[in-house]
Amino acid sequence: MLTASQVAETYFLESRYMLLEIAAYLDRYDAASIREHSHNGNSSDHRKGEDPKLTLIRKALASLADPAAGIERTSALLKLFATL
Amino acid sequence: MQIIQPHYHAIARTAQDYERMAMSGVVAVAEPAFWAGFDRKYPETFIDYFRQISEFEPTRAAQYGIRHFSWVAVNPKEAENKTLTREVLSQMPEFFQKPTVLGVGETGLHKSTKNECDALEAHVDLAMKHQQLVLIHTPHLADKVHGTKRVLEVLAGMNVDRDRIWIDHVEEQTIRPCLDAGYWVGFTLYPITKCSPKRAVDMLEKYGWDRILVNSSADWGPSDPFTLQECVLEFRRRGHSLQESIDVFHNNPCRFLGQNPKFDIQPIRVEPCARESASRSAVEK
Known part of the structure; x- marks a missing residue:
């Protein structure tokens, strides 16, 4: 590794x-x-009236920038994108 | 659609690339002298390299119906060797006589050292004295902004014909000062380290396409000559017309490179066949 x-x-x-x-x-x-x-x-x-897809992308970026997000960022993003 | 690939390192690519490029509309490529992956020690190595790109490579391209043109220069990465640079420069004018050599390139900057700046100035000076076109490489990644600024400063101190100078590898943070100063600029499409096809189309939409060339470079590193076709596709899928695509990807290279009369491919315009459109009108009446 x-x-x-x-x-x-x-x-x-x-x-x-x-x-x-x-x-x-x-x-x-x-x-x-x-x-x-x-x-x-x-x-x-x-x-x-921003498109909800853009709002979701901004949420995803904010989540990635959070140092407290832990090591399950990919999983968290997949769950976030599933809300669309 | 007919496409011209204005910056292409053919000697690093296979015949299959030529074949696939020909099948996807490429009618001409222009090959600047490039870094070999290691610093060359001898002027003779450059001279043989210049012979390869100005004598042999056109014959390889011709097998696929592609016109091959070239440029000669000492690469910026090798400009620290001042003796080498001087000796190669002294022999470059003989290559200006070759039927497919268009000018001096790619010269430019890598780390923007004093020796590199001196070499850039010497290359541009030689080109202007011999009425040659100039292709200028700008640094990648972290050195991009500073290196491009230094290129513009070096050129600003010289008596140059700005219409005959193409500053390559510009990106969003460097395009405006180069265009504002009156030079041609190039977008280089690379899979990872330079511009992407989508970003290139963004810049075409933002700045228009006057004095802009798009190329995929394609050398011995991670690169892909077909990023140029990807860019054509991206441009078309956003609703730009066939004629606009031809203007960007065929006619603009004709306009810049055609300033050297050796580059004799003419801009093209798509028009309906007169007889067919006339008879169609008659039927419609």
């Missing part, structure tokens, strides 16, 4: 890549949302 530092090293770039994809997904959603709202003439409240 790998040591902790080997795990950190081996999967760092892959994790960085996946986080960047999530960041781009959120940016893409915001850009589309702003386009739609400005098309309708109310660009100030583009966050209103």
Whole structure:
């Protein structure tokens, strides 16, 4: 089995890549949302009525960032996504 | 759809890649000189490498109906060897005479040391004196922002034709200053360490596609030439038209690379066949 530092090293770039994809997904959603709202003439409240999928992603990210989340993060996220 | 792969390290790839690229619409590739995975010691090693990419590789690509073009340079990772860099630079002009060599590249920065900056300046200066195009590599990962800033600073201190310079591997945090300064930029699609097809399309939608080139590099490391086709698919599935796809993935490379007359592939426009559309109109009437 790998040591902790080997795990950190081996999967760092892959994790960085996946986080960047999530960041781009959120940016893409915001850009589309702003386009739609400005098309309708109310660009100030583009966050209103956010798609529940996005809300779930934000919850998942907050859960990952919590240092007290323990070592069952994957299981917790699967349960969270099952609520959609 | 016809596609041009403007940054492709063909000597690191198999004939099967050429075959599959040809089957998926690639009509031309351009191969910059690259790092071999170790620092080369001898100028002669570079000269043979330049011969390989400017003489032999076009014949390999031609077997699959793909046009092959190339660039020559000392890689930034090897620029610490000043004697080597100087000697290779002195022999590069003979390669500018080759029928498929388009310019100087990929030069640029890796760790952004003084020797690297000096080598970059010498490469760009040589290119400008010989009316060559320039392809500039920017560093990856943690060095990206600083290295790109240094590239722009080096170029700002020189008398260059910005239309003939392509700054490659830009990402979300480096694209704007490069475009604002008037250069061409490139997105390099890599499975993990550079830009992804989806992020590239995000940037195309945000910035438009004037002076933007998309490539998949594809070398001897973890890389995939077909990330370019993935990007085409992502672009199309978001509703962009066939003509817009051709403009990004075929015509933009024609516009930049075609500044060197050796690159004679012309931009293309998709139009309905005149006779068929006329007869269709007659039937509809």
